[in-house]
Amino acid sequence: MQFKLSTSAAIAAAWAPVLASALAPSLAAKPPAEPIYRREEGNNQGSYTFSQMTTVRYATPLSSSPPVTTYMPSASMKAIMPSGVHTTTWAKNSNASDWKNPYGQAEWNRRWAPFMPNVTISTASISTTVQPTPVPSTSLILPPDSGFSYSNENAKNLDFPKGFIFGAASSANQIEGAIQDEGRTPSVLDYFNLDSANAPDYIASWNYYLYKEDIARLAALGVPYYSFSISWTRILPFAGTGTPVNQEGIDHYNDVINTCLEYGVKPMVTMVHADEPYEFVMDGGNVQRAYLSLNSGAANVTFVDSFVYYARILLAHYGDRVPIWITINEPYYESGNLLGMYNFIEAHNQVYDLYKSMGGRGMVSYKNADNFGVPLDPKNQSDIDAANRYQDYLLGIMSNPTWLGKDVPESVTSTCTNESHPLTAAQLARYKGKSDFYAIDPYTAAFITQPPGGIEACAKDPSNPLWPSCTVSLSISDNNWEIGFYSNDYPYMTPTYFRAFMNYIWDTYRPPAIMVTEFGFPVWMEAEAPLASQQNDLPRSLYYEAYLTEILNCIHEDSVNIIGAVGWSMLDNWEFGTYDQHFGMQVVNQTTLERTYKRSFFDFVNFFHSHGL
Numbered sequence: 001m002q003f004k005l006s007t008s009a010a011i012a013a014a015w016a017p018v019l020a021s022a023l024a025p026s027l028a029a030k031p032p033a034e035p036i037y038r039r040e041e042g043n044n045q046g047s048y049t050f051s052q053m054t055t056v057r058y059a060t061p062l063s064s065s066p067p068v069t070t071y072m073p074s075a076s077m078k079a080i081m082p083s084g085v086h087t088t089t090w091a092k093n094s095n096a097s098d099w100k101n102p103y104g105q106a107e108w109n110r111r112w113a114p115f116m117p118n119v120t121i122s123t124a125s126i127s128t129t130v131q132p133t134p135v136p137s138t139s140l141i142l143p144p145d146s147g148f149s150y151s152n153e154n155a156k157n158l159d160f161p162k163g164f165i166f167g168a169a170s171s172a173n174q175i176e177g178a179i180q181d182e183g184r185t186p187s188v189l190d191y192f193n194l195d196s197a198n199a200p201d202y203i204a205s206w207n208y209y210l211y212k213e214d215i216a217r218l219a220a221l222g223v224p225y226y227s228f229s230i231s232w233t234r235i236l237p238f239a240g241t242g243t244p245v246n247q248e249g250i251d252h253y254n255d256v257i258n259t260c261l262e263y264g265v266k267p268m269v270t271m272v273h274a275d276e277p278y279e280f281v282m283d284g285g286n287v288q289r290a291y292l293s294l295n296s297g298a299a300n301v302t303f304v305d306s307f308v309y310y311a312r313i314l315l316a317h318y319g320d321r322v323p324i325w326i327t328i329n330e331p332y333y334e335s336g337n338l339l340g341m342y343n344f345i346e347a348h349n350q351v352y353d354l355y356k357s358m359g360g361r362g363m364v365s366y367k368n369a370d371n372f373g374v375p376l377d378p379k380n381q382s383d384i385d386a387a388n389r390y391q392d393y394l395l396g397i398m399s400n401p402t403w404l405g406k407d408v409p410e411s412v413t414s415t416c417t418n419e420s421h422p423l424t425a426a427q428l429a430r431y432k433g434k435s436d437f438y439a440i441d442p443y444t445a446a447f448i449t450q451p452p453g454g455i456e457a458c459a460k461d462p463s464n465p466l467w468p469s470c471t472v473s474l475s476i477s478d479n480n481w482e483i484g485f486y487s488n489d490y491p492y493m494t495p496t497y498f499r500a501f502m503n504y505i506w507d508t509y510r511p512p513a514i515m516v517t518e519f520g521f522p523v524w525m526e527a528e529a530p531l532a533s534q535q536n537d538l539p540r541s542l543y544y545e546a547y548l549t550e551i552l553n554c555i556h557e558d559s560v561n562i563i564g565a566v567g568w569s570m571l572d573n574w575e576f577g578t579y580d581q582h583f584g585m586q587v588v589n590q591t592t593l594e595r596t597y598k599r600s601f602f603d604f605v606n607f608f609h610s611h612g613l
């Protein structure tokens, strides 16, 4: 921009005092007496010496023989096992005509028939459990200081409480691969990309055979908790109540849990993580989407009893060694519709009551999803209403009964009228308080506003694509700034809103404790980078450092009882149709299946060590 000088004497006269006062301070300022860049006489200018800028430090491994605690008496484990259960095995690529047996090999083959003959289920070259090799010390050198620190400014002197839980998470369908091996039948996720160009889950991280190595790598880095999920269809290929148990599935997870304990890693086990048996939608169900989310068959009338039967089998085999059970992962995203949600509430509660009545001494919860909805304009009541409605759907459907003993939010029941029914007083009394902590996966935040035409009109119109939640979710604020630093997927780096989210949960649902059961950040285009650059994943480190700092602030400044933080994910994995959304704290080479620690994994663990743990 150019300024035009006016030649008018009148204007110059009018401006003279203003200009004089504006210029006066700088004219009056004196130059500094001594330039500060001069070194003292005798300083060795002309002979610069380099010094060591980094030191080689190694990760601190876990101690491998910690005391073993028993979380369920063996008599209870016997009593919890349903009677008359038959245990057997099945094989893939096996001809059979035992059609008279509803759970025979022929019926097992039929579960896979939609894949055949057009779909080849690829496998990796390894087909037996690999014994772990010790992690070489050269892989355990801490990354150099990044030069950035969020916590130095914000929480330098704050410590995590003693016993604070930290670890890394995964889920069966996203890491295991080997989907047709050792008796497993399809889950809804195996069908999710059957006819699409997206990458299938056939190999994933091939953890089904490499789990020992994966657990050894957690221990070598000093990660005390490992959160993983069990594949329902490996345990019960025919899913439902009374169906036979797969011995190979039982043995597999038995060894996963024992390997954890052997290495001093505490298992945190999710019973079902998005991979419900295909059985529940086999007769005409559409796995793609119902109106709430992915249809996992939760609305099937057999679902609740089947889930409780499955949970009994798990507790009968593993109840003694698992300190933390998650019944259901992010129910909202797996429910399909409101009927599925009602079934999830009931199924979770039956399993919770069963566990406690059998003397289970561990903790039980389900995990809530996902983003925090903040009003686009926090001063505008209609944006506040929209944000509350957003939370009603994501959190309230399960959280109202669980924490408040209250019915599903009115914003849900008055919209999904054809499926809603009031929960009875007896149900509400039974549901209240049936979770030991509030489990939340708070990856990110989003701005929420009303749909064009308003919520009310949308709520009456099931053909509106925003129905039934009828809220608009935005990543750009009304002053045109993105909500946080962008990633390769939906999460933005939003530490500013994280603390507000924890306070929202604390104030709204008043749980005794909150655990952050998943959080993570897929760095933009990481999959395209060379290995050394994938390893040096500074944005992910900053994400974890910022969020963990806010957890410390929640604990110390707000007195919110946060008891744990589990990062997603233990390693790069199959993110529902792609391998390119790298959420992992380890790289997985999709050809060699070799694992490499990223700097974020070291920084994540180190954060806890430098804050009192």
Ligand SMILES: *[C@@H]1O[C@H](CO)[C@@H](O)[C@H](O)[C@H]1NC(C)=O
Pocket (backbone or CB within 6 Å): 093, 094, 095
């Ligand atoms: C199954 O039977 C068919 C037809 O008899 C045969 O071609 C095929 O090789 C058999 N497969 C196996 C795995 O035995």
Ligand SMILES: *[C@@H]1O[C@H](CO)[C@@H](O)[C@H](O)[C@H]1NC(C)=O
Pocket (backbone or CB within 6 Å): 113, 114, 115, 116, 117, 118
């Ligand atoms: C396999 O593909 C053929 C040709 O596209 C199709 O006619 C057939 O129905 C497919 N079979 C299955 C089991 O999907």
Ligand SMILES: *[C@@H]1O[C@H](CO)[C@@H](O)[C@H](O)[C@H]1NC(C)=O
Pocket (backbone or CB within 6 Å): 239, 240, 279, 280, 281, 282, 283, 284, 285, 300, 301, 302, 306
């Ligand atoms: C519901 O689940 C049962 C198995 O428990 C299955 O036999 C039935 O076909 C499923 N219903 C539908 C509509 O898929």
Ligand SMILES: *[C@@H]1O[C@H](CO)[C@@H](O)[C@H](O)[C@H]1NC(C)=O
Pocket (backbone or CB within 6 Å): 380, 381, 382, 383, 386, 449, 450
């Ligand atoms: C408040 O937000 C709504 C959308 O949620 C918008 O239509 C309305 O104009 C806003 N009101 C004010 C005063 O900004």
Ligand SMILES: *[C@@H]1O[C@H](CO)[C@@H](O)[C@H](O)[C@H]1NC(C)=O
Pocket (backbone or CB within 6 Å): 291, 418, 419, 462
């Ligand atoms: C309830 O209504 C919604 C919206 O029209 C529809 O998608 C859903 O299938 C209905 N549920 C039942 C059980 O009919």
Ligand SMILES: *[C@@H]1O[C@H](CO)[C@@H](O)[C@H](O)[C@H]1NC(C)=O
Pocket (backbone or CB within 6 Å): 530, 531, 589, 590, 591, 592
């Ligand atoms: C995976 O490993 C192979 C063999 O070492 C190598 O050629 C390839 O570049 C690696 N892939 C990536 C993405 O690093």
